[in-house]
Amino acid sequence: MKKNIILACIVALFSLSAAAQVGSPYIHDPATVTECDGKYYTFGTGAGGLISADGWVWESGAVRPGGGAAPDCIKIGDRYLVGYSSTGGGLGGGHAGRILTMWNKTLDPNSPDFEYSEPIEVAHSEMDEDCDAIDIGFLMDDNGRLFCTFGTYFGNIRMVELDPATGGRKEGAQDYDVAIDCEASSMMYRDGWYYLLGTHGTCCDGANSTYNIIVGRSRNPFGPFIDNVGRDMLQGGGKMVVAAEERRFGAGHFGRIKVEPGVEKMSFHWEADLDLSGRSTLAIRPILWKDGWPEAGEILADGNYKILSRRRGYALELTVDFVRAQGGMRGFFGRGQEQPVVVVEGQKLEEVIGGWPEGIIPARCNDYMARPHQKWTIEAVPDAGGYLGGPWYKIVIEGTNRALAAAEGAEVVTVPEFTGADEQLWAIEQLTDGTWRIKPKTVPGCCCTDLCLYSVADSTPTLAKFDFNNDNAKWDIKMR
Amino acid sequence: MKTTIKTLFVAIGLMLLVPAFSARAQVYADRSIQLDKYMVPATTPTATPDAQGFLGRWLLLEPISKPNRSNTVFTDSYIREVFGQEYFKGQLGDVLPKDGSKIKITVEYQPPVSLQGGRPMGFGMEAPKYEQKKVTLKWHAMDSKLPNVKLFRFATNLTEDRYGIICWAVTVVNCEEDIPNVRLAVGSNSASMWWVNGEEAVILSGDRRRVMDDCASPRLTLKKGRNVIWGAVINGPGMSDFCCRFIDEAGNPVKNITLTTK
Numbered sequence: 001m002k003k004n005i006i007l008a009c010i011v012a013l014f015s016l017s018a019a020a021q022v023g024s025p026y027i028h029d030p031a032t033v034t035e036c037d038g039k040y041y042t043f044g045t046g047a048g049g050l051i052s053a054d055g056w057v058w059e060s061g062a063v064r065p066g067g068g069a070a071p072d073c074i075k076i077g078d079r080y081l082v083g084y085s086s087t088g089g090g091l092g093g094g095h096a097g098r099i100l101t102m103w104n105k106t107l108d109p110n111s112p113d114f115e116y117s118e119p120i121e122v123a124h125s126e127m128d129e130d131c132d133a134i135d136i137g138f139l140m141d142d143n144g145r146l147f148c149t150f151g152t153y154f155g156n157i158r159m160v161e162l163d164p165a166t167g168g169r170k171e172g173a174q175d176y177d178v179a180i181d182c183e184a185s186s187m188m189y190r191d192g193w194y195y196l197l198g199t200h201g202t203c204c205d206g207a208n209s210t211y212n213i214i215v216g217r218s219r220n221p222f223g224p225f226i227d228n229v230g231r232d233m234l235q236g237g238g239k240m241v242v243a244a245e246e247r248r249f250g251a252g253h254f255g256r257i258k259v260e261p262g263v264e265k266m267s268f269h270w271e272a273d274l275d276l277s278g279r280s281t282l283a284i285r286p287i288l289w290k291d292g293w294p295e296a297g298e299i300l301a302d303g304n305y306k307i308l309s310r311r312r313g314y315a316l317e318l319t320v321d322f323v324r325a326q327g328g329m330r331g332f333f334g335r336g337q338e339q340p341v342v343v344v345e346g347q348k349l350e351e352v353i354g355g356w357p358e359g360i361i362p363a364r365c366n367d368y369m370a371r372p373h374q375k376w377t378i379e380a381v382p383d384a385g386g387y388l389g390g391p392w393y394k395i396v397i398e399g400t401n402r403a404l405a406a407a408e409g410a411e412v413v414t415v416p417e418f419t420g421a422d423e424q425l426w427a428i429e430q431l432t433d434g435t436w437r438i439k440p441k442t443v444p445g446c447c448c449t450d451l452c453l454y455s456v457a458d459s460t461p462t463l464a465k466f467d468f469n470n471d472n473a474k475w476d477i478k479m480r
Numbered sequence: 481m482k483t484t485i486k487t488l489f490v491a492i493g494l495m496l497l498v499p500a501f502s503a504r505a506q507v508y509a510d511r512s513i514q515l516d517k518y519m520v521p522a523t524t525p526t527a528t529p530d531a532q533g534f535l536g537r538w539l540l541l542e543p544i545s546k547p548n549r550s551n552t553v554f555t556d557s558y559i560r561e562v563f564g565q566e567y568f569k570g571q572l573g574d575v576l577p578k579d580g581s582k583i584k585i586t587v588e589y590q591p592p593v594s595l596q597g598g599r600p601m602g603f604g605m606e607a608p609k610y611e612q613k614k615v616t617l618k619w620h621a622m623d624s625k626l627p628n629v630k631l632f633r634f635a636t637n638l639t640e641d642r643y644g645i646i647c648w649a650v651t652v653v654n655c656e657e658d659i660p661n662v663r664l665a666v667g668s669n670s671a672s673m674w675w676v677n678g679e680e681a682v683i684l685s686g687d688r689r690r691v692m693d694d695c696a697s698p699r700l701t702l703k704k705g706r707n708v709i710w711g712a713v714i715n716g717p718g719m720s721d722f723c724c725r726f727i728d729e730a731g732n733p734v735k736n737i738t739l740t741t742k
Binding site for chain 2: 201
């Protein structure tokens with residue numbers, strides 16, 4: 001009994017593990033996760049920050065001088081602009097803050113090019129004015145204009161335009177008040193809208209932190225930023241982007257990561273992750289866009305799913321015989337004469353698995369009929385690493401170890417046993433429209449790294465290049 | 481000529497529209513913190529709600545010291561208990577204190593604390609023992625210049641206490657006729673509680689930010705004549721303020737009212 005309980009706990013732990021970054025992702029007030037030479041970096045309050053080779057497994061090691069609070073980072077051209085702040089320290093403390101920026105050619109502390117420029121002040125707050133100049137957030141819009149926002153709960157969030165050549169204030173630039181009662185502000189630009197993100201709620205109180213990220217938008221970079229019900233963020237308005245999850249609390253310090261068209265992620269922190277000693281940790285979630293508003297997507301949780309093509313709505317399945325199931329074959333007449341009502345069992349794996357070939361079975365798509373050869377179990381693979389914001393998954397037929405795998409010729413098959421081979425590992429990422437991209441880690445005999453599960457015909461899946469504007473490249477993954 | 485006249489009419493039309501959207505203009509940062517940036521003493525017999533219906537005229541009592549190192553203690557039961565105490569005679573009554581009148585009260589008081597990273601040392605640990613002091617607090621009839629009544633600036637400009645405070649506010653809403661099916665919509669930093677004509681109307685518990693229309697009362701009737709609105713705001717380490725307005729069934733502001741502090 002004891003063993004069963006321990007086993008159940010281990011299973012539960014693994015089933016939860018996909019929701020959090022792994023390694024040592026401990027950080028507070030993270031800068032927007034930024035890629036540099038194939039690695040990912042973020043900085044936090046105080047000194048230092050985190051580095052990840054794959055975007056999923058994080059270790060300390062990033063280097064940022066200056067200390068202070070809540071940095072941000074943005075790549076401009078071939079350089080990185082890092083901002084941070086020095087302050088008397090939040091509510092109850094002094095409010096004479098300074099926002100500073102500095103350049104580096106690389107974020108890799110082991111590179112010979114790694115050297116920060118002298119920090120320069122781009123904004124400040126005086127001791128008791130309605131602003132506490134900390135918590136910088138950068139934005140470069142599609143027109144090449146650079147802005148930064150800053151501020152805390154002490155007064156207003158402000159923003160000022162910067163010079164992308166120097167990282168300093170643009171000549172003649174003026175500070176604007178853009179929101180009230182926020183912390184950790186940030187901005188995004190999309191389809192002609194400027195989005196202002198802020199953090200509301202209680203900070204720094206572990207599992208009791210109600211920190212949450214909200215958003216308003218404006219056609220003008222200097223506001224006013226209005227929420228989904230017409231409230232100005234200077235009047236406290238804001239639409240929720242991400243709040244607490246079941247085991248994680250206190251979402252704060254948003255940063256947008258544009259991966260490619262249709263694939264966007266947000267970095268932020270949890271004030272407390274109960275699966276990681278309640279510590280403050282780095283979080284990465286997909287960004288979904290719904291009716292012009294951003295919201296947090298999901299990291300796929302371990303579970304049993306059906307996988308449906310967006311092209312036709314057909315279900316991914318094994319290419320095996322369709323076995324007829326019992327129930328309801330009585331024609332059009334005589335309905336209503338059935339007494340009593342009985343529950344008809346669905347088809348079970350053991351009824352059909354004996355008829356399946358033992359070796360490789362190709363995959364195909366078909367009408368979803370809730371048959372065993374259409375039921376998939378998707379689980380994160382422990383210790384296999386991952387990609388930006390997600391773990392590598394195995395995709396197996398429920399109740400078996402038969403695994404979906406990329407095959408030579410850029411096709412997709414199932415193999416009888418999951419071995420952990422790279423071609424059996426899948427990146428499963430939620431796209432900005434809420435659908436999913438399913439991408440193998442490698443494809444045997446092919447050096448391509450950008451192939452995904454793709455509907456070349458209604459019933460025929462293959463591997464092909466991802467195109468967000470093409471439903472052939474997208475899937476719905478629905479829990480059963 | 482016709483085109484010129486048409487253009488003129490369009491221009492006049494646009495000019496008339498501008499005030500309606502003036503609350504949504506860009507706002508240049510302003511470093512000043514003088515009280516008159518936020519509110520001024522009431523000098524006219526009556527006031528009216530602003531363009532968005534926010535009630536700007538209030539009789540404000542100088543803050544009562546109530547040390548709290550974190551706003552997470554502001555549960556419903558806590559603030560009911562704290563606001564349920566009597567701090568002055570006539571509290572929640574129909575007769576308002578006079579502008580300039582004073583009360584004497586013994587309050588809890590937290591001597592200056594050592595800050596570490598902006599927070600009191602030992603944050604989250606057991607609360608320290610507070611001292612007590614006798615104070616005299618004064619009522620001020622004020623007109624807010626902003627939608628939010630910035631209690632923090634009221635406190636910092638007129639008193640010693642800025643954090644760890646309770647602020648009491650009261651105003652009179654005058655109606656020419658009954659206005660049924662309206663709600664008192666409130667936002668406050670941090671928790672607060674509000675009463676209309678002696679009845680509890682709305683409570684905002686927890687560590688609140690000042691959000692327009694954060695919480696609303698059940699439907700109520702503003703009766704013809706005087707309606708007395710009381711409010712109390714409590715805050716620990718935050719910039720206290722509040723915004724109040726009445727909204728109708730469609731969420732539109734009620735503006736056919738006047739405000740007095742008598």
